[in-house]
Amino acid sequence: MSSKYFEYQLTVDNILETGVTTFPNREIVYRDIRRYTFSSFSDSVKRLLSGLKKNINIKQGDRIGVMDWDTDVYLHAYYSVPMSGAVLHTVNIRYPPELILKTVLQAEDKYLIVRDEFLPLVEKAANFIPVGMKIITYNDNKEKVKSSLPVIDFWELVDSNEPSEPENLNENMMATLFFTSGTTGEPKGVWFTHRKLVLHALGVSLVGGRPPLNLSTKDTYLILVPMFHVHSWGYPYVFMLNGVKYVLPGRYDYGLILKLMDREKVTFSAMVPTILYLLISHPDANKYSNVFKNWKVTIGGSALPEGLARKAQELGITVLCGYGLSETCPVITVSYYNSLVENDNDENKFYETITAGAPLPFVKIKIFDPITGKEKNRGEIGEVVVRSPWLTQEYYKDPEKTEALWKDGWLHTGDLGFIDDKGYLHIVDREKDAIKSGGEFIPSLLLEDVISLHPKVSQVAVVGVKDEKWGERPVAFIVPKGDLKEEELRSFLNDLANKGRIQKWWIPDRFIFINTMPLTSTNKIDKKALRDQIK
Incomplete structure (x- = not known):
């Protein structure tokens, strides 16, 4: 018996088609430079798809690196490159030049899409890049970019072609590749298939509609997670599925971002804690009180200090947290209200929303003893391990690290945490950051949390330093207000210890006051740089 059954594929082009079919006139805004409807953006994406295939002959599996800020060009690449059957390599432009080159070579990029301001970096590396690598470049004004290298104009690839449809896509094709931020060693490559990207976007979309976010098609997103960093937490795909207006900030200028939020009526953002701090402490922040009152924010990348969360709450901002890592695409938990929390009092709700959160659909989390490998009980601290349909299956060309990552069939995060009696995950430290003092752990994240409550503390980071007697002792770096x-500070922490918030022996031996925190390439506080200051 014959059948004409069609095996529908979970591929990136179907995300685009979903958005265009149901929300054709919804807007995409890039600064004050360009605006698209979903329909005109889809047309532009498909014109670029034609240009990639016809003009420069891209083949299935080719790697295409992108060096850009959060622009409409980058958003084109998020769709056109995987739709061509090629692989999108989101290059970390905040890496040192030698590391940028290393990841481009390791990824085996055949093409680079390069914003004009990054072109000099590529030109300097001309003797090291592979012979035949094609450079596609552009500027915001759509003018031809001059270079010492042969270059292809991005806008010409778009404007000189008719739209075309993707062909022969399979959901198990590699779609994206990037390298971890390298905060705990050399960057490692992780990659994801079309299927993983689609399922991740669906999971993030589902929890976005739950309280307290209650996101709907009437919201406007401005995402402040760089597009080179873990798929910008999936939002370049999530917004299209959800049919919401999407605002792209380009290079981060916090004064301009506040203006964009006001002008475009932004209601939702995602970011690391540092970005939230920079926005609400900006000199112009007091002009935007009405914007903050309508603003919902998901925080990830690192723990949200309680003090910063309360400052945001005072401004009327709805804040909750998410958790994940490069290897997990990234989101695996979000601190939405589950049925055990939704009817609780406001203070208990607040404390759960600043945890790492509850699992997304199809995510399984357990806590293992990092030494014995046995599962821990509720409330007990151990290593967080996870299973989900969108996790990376391997480190790119690194079987040894892959073996450790997937030991016993669970992805090992390297984070220490516990699950509370309401099912919420609490991250207490990176296994490599945990301070081992006198045979016991001092959780640096919990210690940072209570220090952040002091009204004169703007930012805080706690690191461990070697101690002859105790092995390690905590040192706190403070940006004071x-x-x-x-x-x-000592008096404040002693009071909190007497109230049971912390243990007295956790109180840091030293407090170092600094003007600004060093940041990693993804705007997290750089604890390695802080440790180097006290060696």
């Missing part, structure tokens, strides 16, 4: 003395 106004005149802050060490004695005030």
Whole structure:
């Protein structure tokens, strides 16, 4: 018996088609430079798809690196490159030049899409890049970019072609590739298939509609997670599925971002804690009180200090947290209200929303003893391990690290945490950051959390330093607000210890006051750089 059954594929082009079919006139805005409807953006994406195939002969599996800020060009690449059957390599432009080159070579990129301001970096590396690598470049004004290298104009690839449809896509094809931020060693390559990207976007979309976010098609997103960083947490695909207006900020200028939020009526953003701090402490922030009152924010990348969360709450901002890592695509938990929390009092709800959160659909999380490998009980600290249909299956060309990543069939995060009695995950430290003092752990994230509550503390980071007697002891780096003395902090922490918030022996031996925190390429506080200051 014959059958004409069609095996529908979970591929990136179907995300685009879903958005265009149901929300054709919804807007995409890039700064004050360009605006698209979903329909005109789809047309432009498909014109680029034609240009990639016809003009430069891209083949299935070819790697295409992108060096850009959060622009409409980058958003084109998020769709056109996987739709061509090629692989999108999101290059970390905040890496040092030698590391950028290393990841481009390791990824085996055959093509680079390069914004004009990054072109000099590529030109300097001309003797090292592979012979035959094609450079596609552009600027915001759509003018031809001059270079010492042969270059292809991005806008010409779009404007000189008719739209075309993708062909022979399979959901198990590699779609994206990038390298971890390297905060715990050399960057490692992770890659994801079309299927994983689609399932991840569906999972993030589902929890976005749950309280307290309650996101709907009437919201406007401005995502402040760089597009080179873990798929910008999936939002370049999520917004299209959800049919919401999407605002692209380009290079981050916090004064301009506040203006964009006001002008475009932004209601939702995602970011690391540092970005939230920079926005609400910006000199112009007091002009945007009405914007903040309508603003919902998901925080990830690192723990949200309680003090910063309360400052945001005072401004009327709805804040909750998510958790994941490069290897997990990235989102695996979000601190939405589950049925055990939704009817609780406001203070208990607040504390659950600043945890790592509850699992997304199809995510399984367990806590293992990092030494014995046995599962821990509720409330007990151990290593967080996870299973989900969108996790990376391997480190790119690194079987040894892949074996450790997937030991016993669970993805090992390297994070220490526990699950509370309401099912919410709490991350207490990176296994490599945990401070081992006198045979016991001092969780640096929990210690940072209570220090952040002091009204004169703007930012805080706690690191461990070697100690002859105890093995390690904590040192706190503080960005103060106004005149802050060490004695005030010690007294404050002693009071919290007496109330049971922390243990007295956790109180840092030293407090170091600094003007600004060093940041990693993804705007997280760089604890390695802080440790180097006290060696």
